[in-house]
Amino acid sequence: MTTIIDGNAIADRITADVESCATTLSEAGVKPGLATVLMSDDGASETYVSMKQEACEEIGIEGFHYEIDPDAPATALFERIDDLNTDPSVHGILVQLPLPDHVSKEAVLSRIDPMKDVDGFHPENVGRLVAGNARYKPCTPHGVQKILAAEGIATEGADVVVVGRSDIVGKPMANLLLQYGEGGNATVTVCHSRTADLAAKTRAADILIAAAGVPEMIDGSMLSEGVAVIDVGINRVEADAEKGYELVGDVDFESAKGKASAITPVPGGVGPLTIAMLMYNTAKAASLQSGVDVDLP
Incomplete structure (x- = not known):
């Protein structure tokens, strides 16, 4: 059975923790x-x-x-x-x-x-991230880490393929997965528009993170059995719908679902975590700037 990962549920749990921290800060006079x-x-x-x-x-x-x-x-x-x-x-x-x-x-x-x-x-925060001493982890990659942890998908020793090398997702995602400690210790391959034989690379993945911004570019034929698929893509494509479009990921969900052990849908997968981690970073920023300690997970 393939697990369809509920990003909204994971985000709700994180948001509840952040709300508690925001209350602590406000009670100390720091909203x-x-x-x-x-x-x-x-x-x-x-x-x-x-x-x-x-x-x-x-x-x-x-x-x-x-x-x-x-x-x-x-x-x-x-x-x-x-x-x-x-x-x-x-x-x-x-x-x-x-x-x-x-x-x-x-x-x-x-x-x-x-x-x-x-x-x-x-640039200062990017440098801290690469050095392994992040002040604020970029929201979407941090959200992906939270999804993997919540679903019990181990990164340590795993072969992870990141498709996409953007400054916003691909590069920081690879850096986080490479680092020592919880949520890291993975062997990471970063693929992009110049990668030769992309399918060969994606089939070698234990965990696939798709963040190229190309609608449904990865299908089931490009995946191995039991892979965990995290689809970061949010693409508008024309559709016979009230809005005239629908949202799809970088992964063809239906064909990938037949191979994956777990997969995030679009929408309702990674998206909610991006906003939750922005709230997380804002609470952390208020704590760092005020000196009021909070317990962020």
């Missing part, structure tokens, strides 16, 4: 605050930001949201980040990606105070 900044008119980005703000409201984190005209100069975004960096009520800053073409992503991520960089994308 965690998360600022989201949107410089885009992309519908998906607007939805993601709205979901993050709703999560803040539900668990007792103060949410601040700012929108900047996507045609405005980059300085408008930089000035907003500078203001948030010095605002003591804001403990975490998230600038929603992607950004307009005329705005440098690297410049924006470097502008955020690394203590408030709850995405974990500032």
Whole structure:
């Protein structure tokens, strides 16, 4: 029997722990605050930001949201980040990606105070992660670790194949799995658009993490029996539905389900964990900045 992993249930358990931490902080006079900044008119980005703000409201984190005209100069975004960096009520800053073409992503991520960089994308925080001393683990890779732990899928000694080498998921995911300690100690192969014979690599996996952003690029024929499949992809494809589209992952769910011992669905798999770990990082940021200790799992 293939286990269909319930990401919502795992996220709910983490969120309950974060809510308890937020209460502890608030009782000590420190209400965690998360600022989201949107410089885009992309519908998906607007939805993601709205979901993050709703999560803040539900668990007792103060949410601040700012929108900047996507045609405005980059300085408008930089000035907003500078203001948030010095605002003591804001403990975490998230600038929603992607950004307009005329705005440098690297410049924006470097502008955020690394203590408030709850995405974990500032060069200082990336360096700490690679060195094995992460301040904030990037939300999606950390969420994948939480899924594996919750489902009892051991990484130690496992052959893990990560498909995708993005700065947001693929690279930090590989780094986390390689490191000493719980949730790590894996042998990791990173595949990408230049990988020769991708199917041969994916069939060798005990754990497959698909994060390439290509709809249903991996099917059952590319998997070995009993593999654990974590599908990070969230892709909109045209469909005969009310919205005119449906969401699918990077894995063809139906064919993969026949091979996998466990698999995350899309939606309802990794997505909820990304938001839960953002809340986790915001509570941690408030704790680090205030000196009020909390017990984050």
